Amino acid sequence: MHTAHGAQYTSRACADVCRRAGVRQSMSAIGSSADNALAESFNATFKREILQGRKHWSSEREARIDAFRRLNRYNTRRRHSHLGQRSPIAYERALDTTSTTLAQAA
Structure with a gap:
């Protein structure tokens, strides 16, 4: 929190x-x-x-599943203008690739 x-x-x-x-x-x-x-x-x-x-949701479990689905979509599929219209996970993967490439070049 x-x-x-x-x-x-x-x-x-x-x-x-x-x-x-x-x-x-x-x-x-x-x-x-x-x-x-x-x-x-x-x-x-x-x-x-x-x-x-x-x-409302019919149960706490249903609310948790709904929240998980939204968070999963947010991180894996929802595109963000600040990230060049990429999802957070695609953006982080691109950073990982760049870091590896730069480290190997050094």
Whole structure:
């Protein structure tokens, strides 16, 4: 869970709940609104795509499966303008190829 440094997120109670739920916490840099921009953009897109027009799921399992499907699509098929109209996984594969090529050339 990525958050700002608000008291509700830095409290021991919040840390305890996260630990029990198996949630790893991370926080933005102090005084930097841009640090959280990527997470906020992703969360907004995820919420819009998964919750739009949805009232409920019949079970927690169904909600988890639906969320997994959306995240899988986001990482493997959904093209992003910032990545040159490539999916995140295609972009990372291209970086891996470039890094290997440069390392071998050196």
